[in-house]
Amino acid sequence: MxxxxxxxxxxxxxxxxxxxxxxxxxxxxxxxxxxxxxxxxxxxxxxxxxxxxxxxxxxxxxxxxxxxxxxxxxxxxxxxxxxxxxxxxxxxxxxxxxxxxxxxxxxxxxxxxxxxxxxxxxxxxxxxxxxxxxxxxxxxxxxxxxxxxxxxxxxxxxxxxxxxxxxxxxxxxxxxxxxxxxxxxxxxxxxxxxxxxxxxxxxTSLTTAATALALDDIRRAHRAAQLLSCLLVDVLGCDPGQFLHPRLLAAYGHPGAADVGARMRECLAGAVPSGGRPLQEAYSIRCTPQLLGAAEDALRYVDGVVESDLRSVSDNPLFFPDDDLVLHGGNFFGQPAAFAADVLATVAAQLGNLVERQLDLLVDPVRNGGLPPMLAAGPGRQHGLQGAQLASTAMVAEIRRQATPAGMQSLPTNLHNQDVVPFGTQAALRAVDQARLLRLICGTLAVGLRQAVHVGARTPTAPACGAVLERLAEIVPAIDPDRPLDADVRRAADLLDLLTEPPQLPASAG
Missing domain, CATH: 1.10.275.10 (Fumarase/aspartase (N-terminal domain))
Incomplete structure (x- = not known):
């Protein structure tokens, strides 16, 4: 050829x-x-x-x-x-x-x-x-x-x-x-x-590939959610010294929470609390290390499944020349990826819930420290994030609607030859869809955080958070006056992709 x-x-x-x-x-x-x-x-x-x-x-x-x-x-x-x-x-x-x-x-x-x-x-x-x-x-x-x-x-x-x-x-x-x-x-x-x-x-090559790509995208969104949570904490003047304290998270006993907490503390290094926030923040701030940590532990499970699947021979029958064996079996049965993709769906839904609730907190003058409602530069004459929040809520609802587990929805078919089936393909392709929506929800919160500083929130005090806001401000102008925000959300999502890019390994490894 x-x-x-x-x-x-x-x-x-x-x-x-x-x-x-x-x-x-x-x-x-x-x-x-x-x-x-x-x-x-x-x-x-x-x-x-x-x-x-x-x-x-x-x-x-x-x-x-x-x-x-x-x-x-x-x-x-x-x-x-x-x-x-x-x-x-x-x-x-x-x-x-x-x-x-x-x-x-x-x-x-x-x-x-x-x-x-x-x-x-x-x-x-x-x-x-x-x-x-x-x-x-x-x-x-x-x-x-x-x-x-x-x-x-x-x-x-x-x-x-x-x-x-x-x-x-x-x-x-x-x-x-x-x-x-x-x-x-x-x-x-x-x-x-x-x-x-x-x-x-x-x-099950399609199932494996889709699960692997969805995992990669949801991991990126998970890193974006950590970054945005830190920026939210700093912009609002919250005190991370309490809910991110290493002793607190060590007592929690879950490795994912400890690791997420350490990364968030690193990002928030140098942050100065405003002193005007409540003793205990809403769960969408205070419980971020526990929620994101549980997601980290779940993603590590999916990491293992994907790694095994990418090293798996998925076929039937299999031939073993050295032993003159032809073995007929079920190495084409995609249950591992089905379970893993269902875990991804659950993680995507809860990450979407967290980011959307953080956006809701940010636009609410009762909880955002007195910033204008909807972060509008002139409430009534302008509407700020109002439309973008509606779209974000709709996307969260779509992710949640799709989160019903597929890996246990077995239906017998093929004259009961295939009397149990995993439906991993549907689970995996759905996780790809969810990851794309989650990415846009994160982009929406990023636009909101950029707008919050424009309408009166403080500039970040942690150098790492300040650098993120500067990058956002370069690509997302202040919303003043109102304008369509669809393209801004996509640009912000693109920036988050760049900011959360993992370290690159060599292109080929044995």
């Missing part, structure tokens, strides 16, 4: 190395995916093992049989026909296309899994998928259809068909027929047999 590959400014993604979330982010743009000699060798050995097993007339699911509940019936004799037999019935997806970034991340997870040499696929499949990342080609993948049990069958089937030149794809952001997109990108359509086709669809 040939492709037009743009030179990388950083090292390629190496399929011989463990995947990281940073690799999934990089996969959104043109990047080289490197297939090391050891990867090629194990893929070839696995493929040779499949041929030997079939030569012995041993039964192999999907290669000699029908699929799912029809496993008891013979499949088609011709390899190419068996590929069509796999994919045709899975063309039943509905709904809008999944975001291209998520699709490309899912395909990276898939090619990494296939490259571990336990799937019995042709080397040309791994090479073809790797080549795609050197272009802007993105398979069009429908959102609805996966129950996350026997892998993400339907959405991955659409991606596979797209790579064969069937259906639809995106190239340079334009949706077009897949065959046309492949030709323009310089990619050769994939040629598959039944085992290749099944291996491409029989895994």
């Amino acid at each position: 040939t492709t037009h590959t743009a030179p990388d400014a950083v090292s390629p993604i190496d399929l011989a190395c463990p995947l990281r979330v940073a690799d999934l982010r990089r996969a959104a743009t043109e990047v080289t995916v490197y297939i090391a000699a050891e990867v090629r060798d194990r893929v070839r050995r696995s493929r040779d093992h499949l041929r030997a097993v079939l030569g012995d007339n041993r039964q192999v699911y999907g290669a000699t049989t029908g699929f799912g509940a029809l496993v008891g019936f013979a499949g088609r004799d011709d390899d190419a026909d068996q590929c069509d037999n796999t994919l045709a019935h899975l063309g039943a997806g509905q709904g809008p296309d999944i975001d291209p970034e998520v699709v490309r991340a899912a395909m990276l997870v898939r090619v990494w899994s296939l490259g571990q040499g336990t799937s019995g696929v042709s080397l040309r499949v791994v090479e073809g998928l790797a080549a795609m990342f050197g272009t802007t080609f993105v398979p069009a993948m429908p959102r609805l259809g996966s129950v996350g049990a026997s892998g993400d069958l339907i959405p991955l089937a659409y991606a596979t068909q797209s790579l064969r030149g069937r259906g639809w794809a995106y190239l340079d952001g334009d949706r077009r027929p897949a065959a046309e997109a492949l030709a323009t990108a310089g990619l050769t359509p994939l040629r598959l047999d039944g085992r290749d086709a099944l291996a491409l669809v029989n895994g």
